[in-house]
Amino acid sequence: MSAALLEWAVLLAQLLLVTAMGCAAFRLMRGPRAQDRVLALDTLYVLAAMLLLVFGIRTGSQHYFEAALLITLLGFVATAALSKFLMRGEVIE
Amino acid sequence: MTHAAELPAWAALAVTVLLLLGAGLALTGAVGLLRLQSFYERVHAPTLGTTLGIGCVLLASMLFFSLLQTRFILHEILIAVLVMVTTPVTLMLLARASLYRDRIEGNEAVPPPRRSQTGENSNG
Amino acid sequence: MRYILPHPLIVLSLLLAWLLLSESASPGAVLLGGVLAIAGAWAFASLTPPRARLRRLAALPGLLRDVLVEVVRSNNAVARIILKPAGGATRRSGFVCIPLDMRDPYGLAALACILTATPGTVWVDYDSADGTMLLHVLDLVDEAEWVRIVKEKWERRLMEIFE
Numbered sequence: 001m002s003a004a005l006l007e008w009a010v011l012l013a014q015l016l017l018v019t020a021m022g023c024a025a026f027r028l029m030r031g032p033r034a035q036d037r038v039l040a041l042d043t044l045y046v047l048a049a050m051l052l053l054v055f056g057i058r059t060g061s062q063h064y065f066e067a068a069l070l071i072t073l074l075g076f077v078a079t080a081a082l083s084k085f086l087m088r089g090e091v092i093e
Numbered sequence: 094m095t096h097a098a099e100l101p102a103w104a105a106l107a108v109t110v111l112l113l114l115g116a117g118l119a120l121t122g123a124v125g126l127l128r129l130q131s132f133y134e135r136v137h138a139p140t141l142g143t144t145l146g147i148g149c150v151l152l153a154s155m156l157f158f159s160l161l162q163t164r165f166i167l168h169e170i171l172i173a174v175l176v177m178v179t180t181p182v183t184l185m186l187l188a189r190a191s192l193y194r195d196r197i198e199g200n201e202a203v204p205p206p207r208r209s210q211t212g213e214n215s216n217g
Numbered sequence: 218m219r220y221i222l223p224h225p226l227i228v229l230s231l232l233l234a235w236l237l238l239s240e241s242a243s244p245g246a247v248l249l250g251g252v253l254a255i256a257g258a259w260a261f262a263s264l265t266p267p268r269a270r271l272r273r274l275a276a277l278p279g280l281l282r283d284v285l286v287e288v289v290r291s292n293n294a295v296a297r298i299i300l301k302p303a304g305g306a307t308r309r310s311g312f313v314c315i316p317l318d319m320r321d322p323y324g325l326a327a328l329a330c331i332l333t334a335t336p337g338t339v340w341v342d343y344d345s346a347d348g349t350m351l352l353h354v355l356d357l358v359d360e361a362e363w364v365r366i367v368k369e370k371w372e373r374r375l376m377e378i379f380e
Contacts, residue, residue, distance in 0.1 A: 002105030003098045009109035013150075016116035020123035020142070027126045027135075035132055035191040042183055043126060043139040046176065047119055050142070050150045053169075054112065057157050060096035062166075065154070069172055076179035083186035087193050118292065125299035133339075134310050137295060137355045140336040145292045168237045181333035181340075188341045188353065204312050204351065 010058045017051045038082045045075025096161065104160050108153045115149030118142060131202065136188055143180040148173060223262035228254045269323045269379070276378050283370075287335050295336040298356060311357045312341065315364050316349050319372055324379035328371055338363075 021044060028040035049068040056064030097105070118141045125138030151169040158166040195203040222228055228251075235250030236242055298308065319325055329340040332352065342351040354363055 002100045002102050005102075005105050005109055006097045006100070009112050013112040013116040016113070016120045020116075020120040023120075023123035023127050033132060033191075033194075035187055035194070036135065038187055039132075039135060039139065040126060042187070043123060043142065046139065046143050046147060046180075047123070049172070049176075050115065050119055050147055053150050053154050053172075054116070057108070057112070057154055060161060062158065065168065065172075069175070072172055072175050072179070076175075076183060079183040080186055083183065083190045086187075086190040118296065121296045121299055125295070128299060131310075133312075133341075133353050134355060136339050136353070137337055138299065140334065141292055141295055141299075144288050144334055144336065166240075168240060171234060171237055177334065178330070181330040184333050185329060185340050188339050192341055192351075204314070 013054050017047055021047045034086055042079040108157050111149045111153035115146045118146035132191055143176055147176055224258045227261055228258045231257045267322055273378050280374055284331055291335045291337045309357050310355045313352045313354055313360050313363045314349055315367050319376050321379045324375045328375055331371055
């Protein structure tokens, strides 16, 4: 019983997250300005981390946790660097 | 999902609710990213997913693995702390970069720089 | 003591993060984590950050609880705004300029994180010359109300802790 309930919950959560990633990807392509694209990319990183955590629950494996941790780290560095780039035109001042 | 068969029913229900709430909030944030009109309005939308959204998913993951392995699995706290500390920083940087660009272009929608400002900012 | 352990709080949090990552509290993990944490604190000290003075740690749990309540409340509010059908759009968003009395850099950083982490408000800019900050609010009804909220609810309490 609990396994069936969880299976549906995980499937639905994955669908919701993938739809959310689709929305963010649309904004990434649409723009209209560079800051919109960077914002969409940052959202995509967080959504990917959430999707990995849900995958971890689905497979019962702890390895997805490390991938999620890495993705959040990479997302922070990438967005910070891109914002710096938008501000000054160069990453390292 | 055979590994979840021995999970008690209340825990399965709690994990279900937390997962759906978290994913639903993340989707709401992404929809906001599409629907809101200006960039400064859109900046607010992803915070839904990055605060309560990922918090709910992390809680679900903690509860699930703690009960599955009958010991405390707490390392999800690391992601929670990381996201909590880094999201405001990136959003602030992005908002400031956007303000800077809009001011250079002379966009009417943003407030003009204050007289004392010389382009040098200490906070960041 | 200051020389060996320049930033005890940083050492402690790094050690805690290491133990959580390696998922064990065995002597080996504590030893390796301790060495790494002290090395990390030395690296941090070589950046010569301004010293933080935490005056009243007792006020911290209450503040964290209030932040959590505020995050949940404004998540609900912003979700309603986003999902509201288009058409009857009387909502207005805009910038608010708020003069701040706080000058401590860590206090300002904490205020910026709290305001940005709650959906619906984003800290945009800070002018260190006259101490004013620019806040963008998604659902702006009354500017004076937001100045009052920021100053009464967050700034006063952060000043108690940091200054």
